[in-house]
Amino acid sequence: GQQLNQSPQSMFIQEGEDVSMNCTSSSIFNTWLWYKQDPGEGPVLLIALYKAGELTSNGRLTAQFGITRKDSFLNISASIPSDVGIYFCAGRRGGATNKLIFGTGTLLAVQP
Amino acid sequence: DSGVTQTPKHLITATGQRVTLRCSPRSGDLSVYWYQQSLDQGLQFLIQYYNGEERAKGNILERFSAQQFPDLHSELNLSSLELGDSALYFCASNQGGDGANVLTFGAGSRLTVL
Numbered sequence: 338g339q340q341l342n343q344s345p346q347s348m349f350i351q352e353g354e355d356v357s358m359n360c361t362s363s364s365i366f367n368t369w370l371w372y373k374q375d376p377g378e379g380p381v382l383l384i385a386l387y388k389a390g391e392l393t394s395n396g397r398l399t400a401q402f403g404i405t406r407k408d409s410f411l412n413i414s415a416s417i418p419s420d421v422g423i424y425f426c427a428g429r430r431g432g433a434t435n436k437l438i439f440g441t442g443t444l445l446a447v448q449p
Numbered sequence: 450d451s452g453v454t455q456t457p458k459h460l461i462t463a464t465g466q467r468v469t470l471r472c473s474p475r476s477g478d479l480s481v482y483w484y485q486q487s488l489d490q491g492l493q494f495l496i497q498y499y500n501g502e503e504r505a506k507g508n509i510l511e512r513f514s515a516q517q518f519p520d521l522h523s524e525l526n527l528s529s530l531e532l533g534d535s536a537l538y539f540c541a542s543n544q545g546g547d548g549a550n551v552l553t554f555g556a557g558s559r560l561t562v563l
Contacts, residue, residue, distance in 0.1 A: 340493075370551065377556075377557075379539050379554030379555050379556050380539070381554070382552075385551055425491075425492065427492075436494055436497065436505050437482075437552060439484075439491055439492035439493075442491055442492075
């Protein structure tokens with residue numbers, strides 16, 4: 338099935354470090370979303386982006402909707418152990434179906 | 450608690466069997482989406498229902514079917530199960546319509562086919 342290219346695939350960092358991950362597509366998207374999935378749970382929305390160039394923060398998290406509308410990135414500053422999980426980007430092209438296409442995920446491990 | 454309820458949480462069954470997964474959307478949400486998450490495939494969109502009618506279809510196998518009932522809960526039926534059907538199945542909901550972008554996910558149903 339169709340998926341967005343998300344990188345890196347995994348990251349192993351020390352507590353306090355900053356993290357950056359991104360998502361790219363060959364198609365233009367109208368919406369970019371970033372979700373986090375904890376083990377055994379469903380994805381939980383972190384940030385939603387609706388306009389090209391938009392930069393949105395949620396606490397230590399900052400995400401941007403790329404100008405070309407084909408990419409997005411997520412930054413986490415001063416990471417803490419509870420940031421551990423899988424981070425997914427998701428994009429929506431538009432239209433009535435509201436179908437979201439998900440990235441392949443970035444596994445984040447934070448060592449205290 | 451996201452407000453999206455999925456049952457059962459875990460299910461173990463044998464190849465060739467049939468199972469039904471159930472989802473109750475968040476209160477007020479009209480649209481239900483089903484996703485499959487396996488280790489090597491990420492989150493794959495299966496199917497969407499809006500107010501009882503099928504709205505969009507993704508990579509859903511012919512052995513799988515779904516429906517949304519008048520009370521808006523949805524069921525995903527998986528039949529003639531194969532080992533490769535082992536996965537986490539997520540239901541998500543939103544209000545539906547063009548302006549409703551964000552999906553709220555349930556905790557998932559983990560299916561193991563032996």
